[in-house]
Amino acid sequence: MCGIVGYVGPRDCSDVLVSALTKLEYRGYDSAGIAVFDDSLIKVAKSKGRLKDLIDKMEKEGKPSGHAGIGHTRWATHGEPSDINSHPHSGKRVTIVHNGIIENYKELKQFLLDNGRQFLSDTDTEVVAQLLDYYYDGDPINTIQRTVRDLRGSYSLGIVFADFVDTVYGIRCESPLIVGKGKDESFIASDVPAIINYTKNYYTLEYGEIAILKDGSVSFCDLYGKPLAKELKTADWDEKAAEKAGYEHYMIKEIHEQPSAVKTTITPRIENDMVNLTECSITDEMLKSFDRIFIVACGTAMHAGMVAKYVIEKIARVEVIVDIASEFRYRNPLITSKDLVIIISQSGETADSKAALKLSKEMGAKTLAIVNVKGSSIAREADMVIYTHAGPEIAVASTKAYMVQLSVMYLFAFELAFSKGKITKDKYIEFTKALASTPEYIEKTIEEVKDECQYISTKLLNADSLLYIGRGLDYALSMEGSLKLKEISYIHSESYAAGELKHGTISLVTEQMPVIAVVTQNDLLEKTVSNIKEVKARGAVTIVICDEHANIGNDVADYIIRIPQINPLLMPMLAAVPMQLLAYYTSVNRGNDVDKPRNLAKSVTVE
Ligand code: M6R
Numbered sequence: 262m263c264g265i266v267g268y269v270g271p272r273d274c275s276d277v278l279v280s281a282l283t284k285l286e287y288r289g290y291d292s293a294g295i296a297v298f299d300d301s302l303i304k305v306a307k308s309k310g311r312l313k314d315l316i317d318k319m320e321k322e323g324k325p326s327g328h329a330g331i332g333h334t335r336w337a338t339h340g341e342p343s344d345i346n347s348h349p350h351s352g353k354r355v356t357i358v359h360n361g362i363i364e365n366y367k368e369l370k371q372f373l374l375d376n377g378r379q380f381l382s383d384t385d386t387e388v389v390a391q392l393l394d395y396y397y398d399g400d401p402i403n404t405i406q407r408t409v410r411d412l413r414g415s416y417s418l419g420i421v422f423a424d425f426v427d428t429v430y431g432i433r434c435e436s437p438l439i440v441g442k443g444k445d446e447s448f449i450a451s452d453v454p455a456i457i458n459y460t461k462n463y464y465t466l467e468y469g470e471i472a473i474l475k476d477g478s479v480s481f482c483d484l485y486g487k488p489l490a491k492e493l494k495t496a497d498w499d500e501k502a503a504e505k506a507g508y509e510h511y512m513i514k515e516i517h518e519q520p521s522a523v524k525t526t527i528t529p530r531i532e533n534d535m536v537n538l539t540e541c542s543i544t545d546e547m548l549k550s551f552d553r554i555f556i557v558a559c560g561t562a563m564h565a566g567m568v569a570k571y572v573i574e575k576i577a578r579v580e581v582i583v584d585i586a587s588e589f590r591y592r593n594p595l596i597t598s599k600d601l602v603i604i605i606s607q608s609g610e611t612a613d614s615k616a617a618l619k620l621s622k623e624m625g626a627k628t629l630a631i632v633n634v635k636g637s638s639i640a641r642e643a644d645m646v647i648y649t650h651a652g653p654e655i656a657v658a659s660t661k662a663y664m665v666q667l668s669v670m671y672l673f674a675f676e677l678a679f680s681k682g683k684i685t686k687d688k689y690i691e692f693t694k695a696l697a698s699t700p701e702y703i704e705k706t707i708e709e710v711k712d713e714c715q716y717i718s719t720k721l722l723n724a725d726s727l728l729y730i731g732r733g734l735d736y737a738l739s740m741e742g743s744l745k746l747k748e749i750s751y752i753h754s755e756s757y758a759a760g761e762l763k764h765g766t767i768s769l770v771t772e773q774m775p776v777i778a779v780v781t782q783n784d785l786l787e788k789t790v791s792n793i794k795e796v797k798a799r800g801a802v803t804i805v806i807c808d809e810h811a812n813i814g815n816d817v818a819d820y821i822i823r824i825p826q827i828n829p830l831l832m833p834m835l836a837a838v839p840m841q842l843l844a845y846y847t848s849v850n851r852g853n854d855v856d857k858p859r860n861l862a863k864s865v866t867v868e
Contacts, residue, residue, distance in 0.1 A: 262288040262862030263348070263360040264334040265438065266455050267419040267429040269474040270446025275306075275324050276300075278332030278521040281448070281455040284503065285793055287511065287655040289862040290334035291342035292543050296349040296356045297330030301426045301450035301649070303356050307347040318472050329427040329474070331419035331449075332786040333358035336862055338733035340383025343829050350387040352378075352394025354423040355404075355461070359386040360451055361436035362867040363414030369411060389418065397422070401430055401451045405471060406484045409434060415612060415867060417466075419449055429474040436866045437610050437637070440464040442493065445477035452864075453496050454503040494636065502652045510855045512656035512749070516841050517707060519664045520700040523834070525650040526665045527672060531697055534690040536676040541647045543629070543673075545680040551601040551627070554581045556588050556733055557617040558605040559865065561659040561744060562666060566605055567737035568833050569670035576692075576761070576830070586613035587868070590620055598625035605670075606630070606865040607654055607662035609637025618642055631669050656856045657863050660841045661740060662704070667834055671696050695828040699835075706824050706838045714839050715802055717820050718846035722744075724775050727754040728796070730762065731779035732789050738833045740839030749848035749858045759792040772800030777843070781824075781832035793817050806839050810834065 264285030268277045278295045292313045294307025304325035308315040312334070319325075324537050339362075340346040348358045363369070366385035369392055374380070378391045389412065396407040403421050405707065415435030421428070425756055431449035433437050441448035441456035441463045448456045449472060455462060464481070466472060470489060473480045481489040508514035516571035530537055554573065556566035563585055570581040584594070586604075590613060596602065604620035606614045609632040618639055621628050630643035639647045649665035675696070679689040719726065729739035738756045743756035759778065770776065776796045780789045786807075794817060797803050805818035810828035815821070824835045848855045 262864055262866060263336050264288050264290065264451045264455065265331070265358050265360050265419045265449065266333070267331040267431060267449035267474065268446070269329040269427060269429050270443070270477055272446065274327050274330045275319070276708060277459070278330055279312060279316060280458065280716050281450060282332050283518060284454045284457070285334055285451060286312065287337070287657060287856060287863050288334065289657060289857055292335045292337070292344070292347035293333065294347045294349050295325065295330055295332040296421060297325035297327045298421065298427050299325045299519045303351070303421055303423055305349050305351065305356065307344060307349065309342050309344050314731055324715070329421070329429055331356070331358045331421055331429060334417070338609055338867070339385045346382045346384050348386055350382060350384060350390040352390045352749070354397055355390055355393040356421050357386065357390045357393065358419040359389060359416055360866070361417060362414045363389060363412055364414040365412070368783060373460045382612060393420065399424065401425060402471060402482060404487045405430065405432055405462050409469070409484060417451070427475070427813055431466065431472040431474070431827060433470055434468060438466045440474070440479055441468060442479055444483050447474040447479040449474065453528065454655065457496060457500045457503055461499065462493050463496065464491045464493060498652050500835045503655060505675075505698050510656065511854050512660060512845055515656055515661045516838070516845065517656055518652065519661045519707070519838070520704040522661045522665050523547055523668045523703060524649040524700040527668050527696060530672055531693055533558055534693050536672050536693055538647065538672065538676055541646070542645045543676070547627070548677050548680040550599070551579065553598045554579055555584060555594070555596060555600060555602045555621070555626070556581060556605065557584045557586050557602060557614065557621070559586050559611050559613055561741060562605040562614070564737070564741035564744065565663055565666035565670060566603070568667055568734060571734045571737050572671065572674045572830060573677060576684055577681055577685050578676055579677065579681065584631060586611065586617040587713070592614045596621055596624045596626045600626045601629060602626045603631060604639055604643060605666050606639050607633045609634045609639040610864050610866050612868050615639055615642070617638055631666055633665070651771065657858055657861050658745055658844070664837060666697065667837070668699070671831065689745045692828065692830065695831055699827070700829060702825050702835055703838060707836045710822050710824060710839045711842060713822055714842035715846045717822065718843050718850055720802060721750070721752065721775055721818070721843065721847045722850050724752055724773070726774050727752060728766070728770070728774060728776045729754060729756040730759040730776060730781070730789070730792060731784050732759050732785040733834055734830070735779035735781055735785070735789070735836070737860070738836055739777070741837065742777065742779065742844070745841055745844035745846060748861060749844055749853060750851055751853065752847065759789045762792055763797070767795065767799070770796050770801050772801045772802070775802040775804060777804045777806070779836055780805055780811060780813065786811060790817055806836050836850070
């Protein structure tokens with residue numbers, strides 16, 4: 262996902278832009294560039310590859326020197342990664358950086374070609390730069406407004422006009438853009454970590470809002486030039502939270518942060534062993550009124566929804582339909598005003614999840630967002646929101662965000678089950694007490710299984726393909742284990758309901774295909790053990806994740822990872838840990854870029 266930054270202030274602008282872009286590296290990118298007012302002229306430096314390639318290039322060819330400019334990390338969508346396709350892109354008097362997608366760029370390009378414009382790159386971004394230039398009438402806001410009127414898509418832009426020296430413009434049309442405010446300096450950025458080294462104070466731009474950064478101050482207006490007063494926010498975390506703190510990778514740091522993230526998320530919501538979600542506008546009356554629940558999300562967040570489905574249906578006896586947001590939004594789902602739609606999203610900006618939320622509201626459903634990023638689009642647009650408090654998650658592979666999503670879904674499930682009268686007060690208290698104790702058990706699990714997972718990961722190193730199997734909650738969890746492994750190790754893997762193997766997939770199993778079985782649900786243990794024996798008999802190396810007391814021996818498993826035993830309903834919160842660690846160490850052993858896996862972006866803000 263592309264990253265935008267911009268700066269106006271007394272520091273060396275090129276240095277600030279590059280340093281801010283390093284903080285956006287987690288979003289994934291394949292080229293980088295900056296444009297700076299240098300002696301009142303806009304100078305551009307850009308390069309395919311990593312920021313280091315840009316820095317090397319600037320060392321050889323000269324670094325733009327000045328106090329205002331824009332910068333970009335590009336994740337190629339239109340046109341291959343190359344120096345030419347890298348941002349910034351320019352027209353005669355306008356230079357821009359862009360995050361997002363312009364859907365109608367082809368017709369706009371044709372219009373501009375017909376009007377004598379020429380193009381250097383294959384990007385949709387250059388079309389926007391040329392269009393701004395085409396409409397330029399000496400008034401930046403008017404020019405932006407006329408241009409935006411023609412654009413279709415979701416995007417945000419950082420813009421500099423040659424005639425408006427040392428001034429930076431930012432506009433948001435869907436894709437996130439924040440504006441940082443320090444003493445005598447201001448910033449634009451796609452995300453808060455980019456600016457946190459300089460200031461914790463920032464504004465969030467809404468759709469169609471423009472920020473003007475000039476002379477160390479910042480002002481806002483809408484597309485018609487009407488001034489806007491905006492609320493200044495303060496990040497409740499500092500630069501340390503977005504740094505590696507001595508860990509080799511963000512992912513392993515974030516795995517270790519899970520106990521405290523869960524604690525921070527659940528503690529304020531449990532009072533006297535009872536769940537209290539009233540600060541999120543969730544009342545008993547409301548909970549009682551829903552006939553069905555839809556959980557809609559993407560990737561890891563959707564997998565958290567899968568666990569929630571098993572838990573809610575089991576204890577609250579309410580039907581739960583889990584949907585992939587990109588499918589939900591286009592299949593005319595059967596939602597009514599009696600349904601609750603829960604959108605789970607770490608970033609709160611995922612395009613498909615946002616669209617699913619919009620559709621659910623249009624269809625009259627009540628909506629609840631479970632979101633990590635404060636003030637994000639999904640959090641703002643849903644009827645109710647429960648924030649997870651994971652702090653910034655930098656590694657592309659989600660770990661702590663998944664864990665806190667699970668913890669919130671448990672809080673919700675317990676409250677729902679109790680309000681609907683499906684569990685006794687004693688049971689309710691037993692569950693909340695068990696949930697409150699998970700942080701210490703997650704910590705214990707990390708310490709107990711870390712070395713073992715590191716060792717077992719060496720057995721996965723050369724596999725071409727893997728299977729994850731489980732039943733019930735273990736199946737829901739194995740979906741996430743499989744995604745984690747494939748996204749960072751690049752080893753193909755599938756998760757399968759253990760009982761479904763015999764209906765086709767077991768034909769794939771040979772000694773070349775390791776099988777990881779999750780067996781934390783004692784009521785299903787014997788059944789899953791039979792399935793493990795079946796794959797073992799076909800030569801598979803078997804790795805079993807089970808609790809410390811499970812009756813499973815080496816006749817069934819080549820490797821056994823034992824985790825502490827807690828309430829079976831909550832076992833996914835512990836069993837997720839060895840899955841994350843197996844994926845992490847396999848990726849490290851294969852020499853992969855663990856935090857920034859190839860082709861992936863942290864936040865998918867376009868379809
Ligand atoms: O920000 P979101 O939670 O909405 O992101 C959804 C998915 O893109 C995300 O969970 C993705 O699958 C993970 N980064 C994978 O580890």
